[in-house]
Amino acid sequence: MPFDTLRTPLHALHLRHGARMVPFAGYAMPVQYPEGLLREHLHTRAQAGLFDVSHMGQIQLIPRTGNLVDAARALETLLPIDVLGLQPGRQRYGLLLDETGGIRDDLMVAHCGDTLVLVVNAANKVADEAYLRAHLTGICEIAVLPRALLALQGPGAETALARLAPEVAAMRFMDVRTIELAGTSALVTRSGYTGEDGFEISVPEDRAEGLAEALLADVSVRLVGLGARDSLRLEAGLCLHGADIDAGTDPVEAGLGWSIPAVRRRGGAREGGFPGAAAILAALAAGPTRRRVGLRTEGAAPVRAGALLFAEEAAGDAIGRITSGGFGPSLQAPVAMGYLPVALTEPGTRVFAEVRGRRLPMVVNGLPFVPAGFKRA
Amino acid sequence: MLRFTDEHEWLAREGDVATVGITTHAAEQLGDLVFIELPKVGARLVKGEAAAVVESVKAASDVYAPVSGEVTEVNDAAVADPSSVGSDPQGAGWLYRIRLDDPSALDDLMDEAAYAAFPK
Numbered sequence: 001m002p003f004d005t006l007r008t009p010l011h012a013l014h015l016r017h018g019a020r021m022v023p024f025a026g027y028a029m030p031v032q033y034p035e036g037l038l039r040e041h042l043h044t045r046a047q048a049g050l051f052d053v054s055h056m057g058q059i060q061l062i063p064r065t066g067n068l069v070d071a072a073r074a075l076e077t078l079l080p081i082d083v084l085g086l087q088p089g090r091q092r093y094g095l096l097l098d099e100t101g102g103i104r105d106d107l108m109v110a111h112c113g114d115t116l117v118l119v120v121n122a123a124n125k126v127a128d129e130a131y132l133r134a135h136l137t138g139i140c141e142i143a144v145l146p147r148a149l150l151a152l153q154g155p156g157a158e159t160a161l162a163r164l165a166p167e168v169a170a171m172r173f174m175d176v177r178t179i180e181l182a183g184t185s186a187l188v189t190r191s192g193y194t195g196e197d198g199f200e201i202s203v204p205e206d207r208a209e210g211l212a213e214a215l216l217a218d219v220s221v222r223l224v225g226l227g228a229r230d231s232l233r234l235e236a237g238l239c240l241h242g243a244d245i246d247a248g249t250d251p252v253e254a255g256l257g258w259s260i261p262a263v264r265r266r267g268g269a270r271e272g273g274f275p276g277a278a279a280i281l282a283a284l285a286a287g288p289t290r291r292r293v294g295l296r297t298e299g300a301a302p303v304r305a306g307a308l309l310f311a312e313e314a315a316g317d318a319i320g321r322i323t324s325g326g327f328g329p330s331l332q333a334p335v336a337m338g339y340l341p342v343a344l345t346e347p348g349t350r351v352f353a354e355v356r357g358r359r360l361p362m363v364v365n366g367l368p369f370v371p372a373g374f375k376r377a
Numbered sequence: 378m379l380r381f382t383d384e385h386e387w388l389a390r391e392g393d394v395a396t397v398g399i400t401t402h403a404a405e406q407l408g409d410l411v412f413i414e415l416p417k418v419g420a421r422l423v424k425g426e427a428a429a430v431v432e433s434v435k436a437a438s439d440v441y442a443p444v445s446g447e448v449t450e451v452n453d454a455a456v457a458d459p460s461s462v463g464s465d466p467q468g469a470g471w472l473y474r475i476r477l478d479d480p481s482a483l484d485d486l487m488d489e490a491a492y493a494a495f496p497k
Binding site: 031032036037038041227230231300301302304326327329334356 | 408409411412414430432433434435436437
């Protein structure tokens with residue numbers, strides 16, 4: 001590990017549990033534990049997986065006027081979402097955009113009463129903080145929260161967390177609550193990155209290990225590493241910034257136009273007013289020329305990110321590219337996502353991926369590959 | 378005669394045919410295996426070139442030909458069930474057999490003691 005690699009508050013716990021640590025976004029992170037990726041992935045879909053995601057950024061926006069409406073209005077100048085309409089105790093998914101309509105990061109925004117709390121990707125958190133400061137510092141005080149973040153995901157997550165706090169059972173998908181867990185005040189959201197029901201739990205750094213051990217006391221809860229986190233999110237059809245979405249992709253072609261509500265679109269009360277608005281509003285109206293799709297293989301060989309896609313087995317130029325690809329343990333088959341011209345995006349369409357000099361047949365598949373388990377009602 | 382390469386492959390020679398596989402260390406490093414691609418029977422392999430592919434959930438790894446020769450047999454059971462390579466990489470998880478162009482080529486490779494001491 002490079003000498004300046006950062007550690008999360010759960011570093012010692014990972015080592016005690018036999019984690020294989022790898023550098024990720026400047027942190028030493030557990031990629032897997034002794035059971036291995038397949039078992040960790042399957043356990044999460046069957047029971048409850050516990051993930052350390054403390055490397056992600058938790059950024060708090062505090063309105064200088066003391067009125068949260070001012071912070072919300074200011075954040076709407078950077079995100080094409082409805083922050084003014086976000087209710088206390090609710091969270092929303094949003095895209096941080098650049099001037100061309102490309103995606104700088106994807107994140108969650110939570111209404112925490114007198115502040116907004118953003119959770120951003122680890123790889124982008126330094127740039128995101130600088131960007132937020134550059135644009136919002138007049139309206140908001142910006143604080144990077146020195147807190148740990150744990151994700152408890154799976155059909156058994158509610159039962160496991162309710163043993164510590166019964167009130168979590170009343171939370172719906174995308175609810176935000178401050179809850180006492182194992183003697184600590186925790187900020188809890190009902191959300192995650194696996195396609196399963198689950199919670200993300202923010203606690204002070206020095207309380208993280210105690211909380212993790214309290215959760216692990218339940219035999220249905222097992223530690224899960226970043227390796228399985230990636231196969232879980234891929235099966236769920238969820239984007240990874242830096243792979244499926246980046247500065248070169250717009251929300252419409254990425255299939256994330258649903259995150260842009262009517263109030264921010266043409267004809268809406270707060271139409272536009274965010275970076276890249278002209279391009280994105282035009283794309284929403286006209287439709288994209290290419291689209292992110294799911295893809296399955298006809299054979300057993302996985303097709304990985306970077307593989308070029310072709311319309312035909314022999315001739316022709318590349319028409320698209322795989323942006324995420326690997327093996328889906330719940331499907332026991334390879335799965336991938338990539339971009340294709342709109343005309344080739346119907347489920348069942350056959351294309352070819354170049355792998356080791358050969359073109360392997362793939363079939364467009366709807367997303368997600370595995371049905372979601374969110375508790376919406 | 379059992380020999381090892383610095384790419385973590387093992388060879389077991391009987392006469393002029395060697396059985397080739399990946400070592401226990403390599404299998405542990407790779408983790409759960411999900412896909413195996415083997416050379417075709419009859420294929421000519423040249424020492425140092427990619428001969429097979431072993432894929433884990435996370436990544437694909439090339440397995441290089443440790444010697445030159447002609448492939449005489451491949452382990453279809455490994456292709457059908459990649460986890461069998463992970464569970465017994467130096468036994469039932471063998472990958473292919475090769476008729477050696479030069480049976481003395483194995484003399485250059487590490488023996489068991491040398492591989493045990495080889496940094497991993």
